[in-house]
Amino acid sequence: MMKTKIGRLRLIAFFEGLSLLILTGIAVPLKYVYHDPSLVKTLGPVHGLLFVLFVFNTLSVGVEYKWKFRTTTWKVLLACIIPFGTFYIDKTILSRIKS
Secondary structure, three states: OOOOOOHHHHHHHHHHHHHHHHHHHHHHHHHHHOOOOOHHHHHHHHHHHHHHHHHHHHHHHHHOOOHHHHHHHHHHHHHOOOOOHHHHHHHHOHOOOOO
16 A cells, blocks of 8 residues: 555545544543643644645645546545535545555
8 A cells, every 4th residue: 555656645635534533522521521731732733744644745746646626636625624524525535546
């Protein structure tokens, strides 16, 4: 999976999506309901790094595979800000691309 750009993007997408779900589903409620910001302080920067890696890798793959921005690239980029979005994009777009 790590040998191709698509494989790396799929792996980063998985971890980015997972970090977003943990951040929004567990860490933020812990911060505001139980006044415990420790998980947000730990996971926030990790999620930020994964987000940036996802964006750069998406643009890199989009250029290499000649994706049209209006039909593919924007959908993949939008997925990283929607919970479960990266998992959906992986199933509907990324897993179908021949590397």
